[in-house]
Amino acid sequence: MALRALLWLWLSVVIVLGLGLPMVATPAEWYELPVIPGLEDKARIIFFHVPTAWLAVVGFAMSLIYGVRYLRSKRIDDDIKSAASAGIGFMFCILATVTGAIWAKFSWGTWWNWDPRQTSIFVLLLIYGAYFALRSAVEGEERRATLAGVYAIIAGVTMPFFMFIMPRVLSSLHPEPILNTQGKLHMNTIMFIVFVASLAGFTGVYWWMWRVQVRTEQLHHRIGP
Amino acid sequence: MARAGRWLRSVAAVFDKDWRSELRTRYAISALLMFVVTTIAILMFSLGTEEAPPEVLSGMLWVVIFFAAMSGLSRTFVAEEERGTTMTLQLLTSPGAVYFGKLLFNLVLVTGLSAFTVVLYALFINGFVIKNVLLFVVTVAFGSVGFSAAATIIAAIIAKAATRGTLYPVLSFPVLLPLLLAVINATRLAAEGAVFADAAGEFQLLVSYIVVVVTASALVFEYVWKE
Numbered sequence: 409m410a411l412r413a414l415l416w417l418w419l420s421v422v423i424v425l426g427l428g429l430p431m432v433a434t435p436a437e438w439y440e441l442p443v444i445p446g447l448e449d450k451a452r453i454i455f456f457h458v459p460t461a462w463l464a465v466v467g468f469a470m471s472l473i474y475g476v477r478y479l480r481s482k483r484i485d486d487d488i489k490s491a492a493s494a495g496i497g498f499m500f501c502i503l504a505t506v507t508g509a510i511w512a513k514f515s516w517g518t519w520w521n522w523d524p525r526q527t528s529i530f531v532l533l534l535i536y537g538a539y540f541a542l543r544s545a546v547e548g549e550e551r552r553a554t555l556a557g558v559y560a561i562i563a564g565v566t567m568p569f570f571m572f573i574m575p576r577v578l579s580s581l582h583p584e585p586i587l588n589t590q591g592k593l594h595m596n597t598i599m600f601i602v603f604v605a606s607l608a609g610f611t612g613v614y615w616w617m618w619r620v621q622v623r624t625e626q627l628h629h630r631i632g633p
Numbered sequence: 634m635a636r637a638g639r640w641l642r643s644v645a646a647v648f649d650k651d652w653r654s655e656l657r658t659r660y661a662i663s664a665l666l667m668f669v670v671t672t673i674a675i676l677m678f679s680l681g682t683e684e685a686p687p688e689v690l691s692g693m694l695w696v697v698i699f700f701a702a703m704s705g706l707s708r709t710f711v712a713e714e715e716r717g718t719t720m721t722l723q724l725l726t727s728p729g730a731v732y733f734g735k736l737l738f739n740l741v742l743v744t745g746l747s748a749f750t751v752v753l754y755a756l757f758i759n760g761f762v763i764k765n766v767l768l769f770v771v772t773v774a775f776g777s778v779g780f781s782a783a784a785t786i787i788a789a790i791i792a793k794a795a796t797r798g799t800l801y802p803v804l805s806f807p808v809l810l811p812l813l814l815a816v817i818n819a820t821r822l823a824a825e826g827a828v829f830a831d832a833a834g835e836f837q838l839l840v841s842y843i844v845v846v847v848t849a850s851a852l853v854f855e856y857v858w859k860e
Contacts, residue, residue, distance in 0.1 A: 479853070479856050531807050531810055534806060534807040534810075535807040537803070538803050538804045538806075538807055541800060541803050541804070542790070542791075542794060542800065542804060545791075545794040545795050545796045545800050546793065546794045546795065547795060550860075551793060551860050554856050554857065554860050555790050555793055555794065555857065555860065557856070558786075558790060558853045558856055558857050559787075559790055559804065561849060561853055562783075562786055562787070562790075562808055562846070562849060562850065562853070563807060563808055565845050565846065565849045566783070566807075566808050566811055566842070566845070566846065569811035569812075569815075569838060569841075569842055570810075570811055
């Protein structure tokens with residue numbers, strides 16, 4: 409309960425600051441955000457879009473880790489954790505796709521243009537979709553858990569290849585997330601603080617949702633079908 | 634040495650068993666070949682007398698190979714489940730021998746399938762001209778190995794699921810996509826007449842993809858097989 413209240417308060421502050429702080433060309437006061445040329449007010453999406461994309465990846469990584477743990481331990485608890493993580497990761501993946509598409513509409517003038525970033529998030533969506541299609545097609549919880557774990561591993565090991573092949577096929581217009589190409593921080597102190605606070609807050613939400621989901625599934629499992 | 638020799642003999646025996654039962658029924662071979670023939674016929678009808686640019690054609694070649702492979706490659710594991718011979722095979726030999734035997738079998742199927750597709754494609758599709766033939770052949774060879782590597786482990790997974798036919802392309806596509814992008818790119822380069830150095834990145838990716846997928850599959854195959 410306390411965690412929920414804290415997360416609620418935390419994210420409220422982040423949202424108010426992220427949307428409300430003034431953006432000026434040369435920030436003088438501590439509360440002023442810098443204007444990023446070409447992005448202006450559209451840069452505010454960094455506080456909401458980046459955390460969702462981050463959690464989409466975290467959700468899959470945790471699902472993979474618990475999938476591996478299930479294969480070693482054969483405890484159904486690990487599979488519950490793996491599936492719960494994938495479910496919430498999928499939700500954040502959809503959120504990242506949608507917020508990204510909305511931003512693209514206003515920055516690039518089109519909802520979808522197969523930018524490498526859009527392609528990789530699309531592939532992540534496909535992997536999540538395939539993972540759930542597999543889970544729903546297998547009968548018997550142990551068999552389902554094993555096959556889902558193995559599929560997560562196979563999909564997980566092929567994911568890094570996209571980082572390599574994508575830039576060879578298409579060039580990206582996506583802004584660099586935190587650092588620009590020279591490795592220099594684009595943000596000033598307050599922007600960075602709000603950004604990190606948002607990352608932390610959203611990760612907290614993820615963790616809280618995951619706990620609730622795992623607990624619910626554990627109770628379901630104890631009661632039986 | 635003796636153990637390695639015995640293991641290799643088991644792999645060969647699994648391959649031989651699959652190959653003989655395939656030659657008796659010709660289930661996978663006929664499914665694959667008919668799929669290629671019908672798809673290329675549809676392509677010819679839709680293209681008519683038009684000449685599509687080589688970039689489009691090199692992409693479409695892999696569309697044909699991908700979906701044809703998806704129609705037949707799951708057979709090797711699904712047949713074991715349907716005949717109820719999985720248990721017998723588990724008792725007789727090690728999971729590793731089964732995996733590599735089936736991988737070899739699928740590799741032969743995919744290589745034959747790719748060769749057949751390329752021949753038909755070159756004969757019947759207008760405007761499909763490859764300027765660097767050697768680069769193209771190497772691309773198809775590497776692509777076939779990568780295809781069979783990913784397709785074999787996914788086939789092992791879906792053989793245990795209830796809805797096998799539709800699930801196979803759904804599960805395979807995200808796993809195969811990096812490979813597909815690389816081979817499509819390399820095929821396009823070959824069509825444009827590029828030299829090997831231009832496609833070095835693609836080949837690095839193909840080789841590392843094959844190594845990673847085969848290694849990961851060999852490690853996790855036992856869990857699927859014993860399920």
